[in-house]
Amino acid sequence: MISITTKNSVIHFNSTVYTELNTYIKAQNPSKIFILVDTNTHDLCLPQFMANLESGDIATEVMEMPEGEDHKTIDICMGVWEAMSQYNADRKSLLINLGGGVVTDLGGFVASTYMRGIDYINVPTSLLAMVDASVGGKTGVDLGVLKNQVGIISEGAMVLIDVSFLSTLPQNQMVSGFAEMLKHGLIIDAEYWHTLTHLEELDLSDLDQLIYDSVIIKNKVVTEDPTEKGLRKTLNYGHTLGHAIESYFLEHDAKTTLLHGEAIAIGLILESYISTKVCGLPNEVLDEISEGVLKTFAKIEFEEVDYKPIIELMKHDKKNSHGIIKFVLLEAIGKAKIDCEVPNEIILEAFTYYKAL
Incomplete structure (x- = not known):
């Protein structure tokens, strides 16, 4: 290579x-x-x-x-x-x-x-x-x-x-890294997303090329915007909620600690739902994303009492400005939009959607 x-x-x-x-x-x-x-x-x-x-x-x-x-x-x-x-x-x-x-x-x-x-x-x-x-x-x-x-x-x-x-690596660590690859497809390259969600058509020898393609995508983004003023923010897709969920599960002894990719996988689905409400992402695309993520990542159980402290943790997200939570959302697979403001009621709806899957 x-x-x-x-x-x-x-x-x-x-x-x-x-x-x-x-x-x-x-x-x-x-x-x-x-x-x-x-x-x-x-x-x-x-x-x-x-x-x-x-x-x-x-x-x-x-x-x-x-x-x-x-x-x-x-x-x-x-x-x-x-x-x-x-x-x-x-x-x-x-x-x-x-x-x-x-x-x-x-x-x-x-x-x-x-x-x-x-x-x-x-x-x-x-x-x-x-x-x-x-x-x-x-x-x-x-x-x-x-x-x-x-x-x-x-x-x-x-x-x-x-x-x-x-x-x-144990299997769960391999799976964890796959979430970031899925994210790369969602924000930049619809064809790459399709390939990753149809791995049954591939074999293990294709992994090297998939890793290489993912590094190409990330490098393209960070080269254009090294200090995260614009395009590089798109790499945070799924991470605004994903990081908050990861932190919440880390600090609560009653919760099983999530690997980074496991938390980001949840964030990808939640933020895709939010994208349908804020950016007009079609519902059929939301269904495709949810199905594609859940092919690899098991659903995690939430209780309603979890939602408010998770939203509170998002206040510490590094994309925020002037105390306002800023999301990266999708207009389409391969087309992300940065600096989106989202009302709490839509975030709560996203958890309801995830729980019903």
């Missing part, structure tokens, strides 16, 4: 990733190499990565953080910053983030702020990170249960996508 060049970075795929990585290290000659992993990728991915890394005489340190969204915090950043300082990391050090979206988001933030910025490379190991989290330069951590409230947009030197790492 042909490497994808972004404004400040390059995305390499499969057979080229280690050649490109080792060429980069030889040319840049970093003072030290730090590799950030979580408890899962330490065991499942690090051995393969280290077997292909050619660091020569450059000292290499592995730093391990706990696995999971609830550890995407400033406290973990503190631990990583302190470890790097203890091992004498300087401005010529390199940080390699080997993991899913939590590792690439947090690691990118750590690198972008340590000594006001050192080089970093993302090596995504989950489907979610490959098609979304590791591409585009968004880094950051959560503030309590509020998603990605603290962060910076700063691209790493490169992204290395080795699809073989997906074999280490």
Whole structure:
């Protein structure tokens, strides 16, 4: 697959990733190499990565953080910053983030702020990170249960996508990443959406191309609008409600914590319903979207008492302005509209629609 060049970075795929990585290290000659992993990728991915890394005489340190969204915090950043300082990391050090979206988001933030910025490379190991989290330069951590409230947009030197790492994932993590791919089709490319919702016509060998196509879509958007002034906002489709739902389920012990993609899948359906009321999305298209999402994602049960606190959490969404909640909605599959204001009663109707599916 042909490497994808972004404004400040390059995305390499499969057979080229280690050649490109080792060429980069030889040319840049970093003072030290730090590799950030979580408890899962330490065991499942690090051995393969280290077997292909050619660091020569450059000292290499592995730093391990706990696995999971609830550890995407400033406290973990503190631990990583302190470890790097203890091992004498300087401005010529390199940080390699080997993991899913939590590792690439947090690691990118750590690198972008340590000594006001050192080089970093993302090596995504989950489907979610490959098609979304590791591409585009968004880094950051959560503030309590509020998603990605603290962060910076700063691209790493490169992204290395080795699809073989997906074999280490449990099924629910594979499915989680699929939600972002569905979103890419809904906001930009109706043909891609159709392909993703008819996977019975494909086989596993098509996955590489689907991932590549999703990265192309995301890169096109972030290249045109790197700082999210306009078009890049469309990448938040399904996320205004999805993030609020994810946060709500994370903070309530009585709820089963949702993976990011599971929450976003709900958001895609809810915000598609809202689109019929606000942007004139045809009802038959809403039905197509709901059916397409539910082919992969199981319905999640809500109670009416859940709705108000979820809506309250949306007040912290980063697209909001002057205290007004701003949605990304659909006029048609492949055509999104940004900065839409939505009355609470329509949001409540959307939950009623979802519950009845």
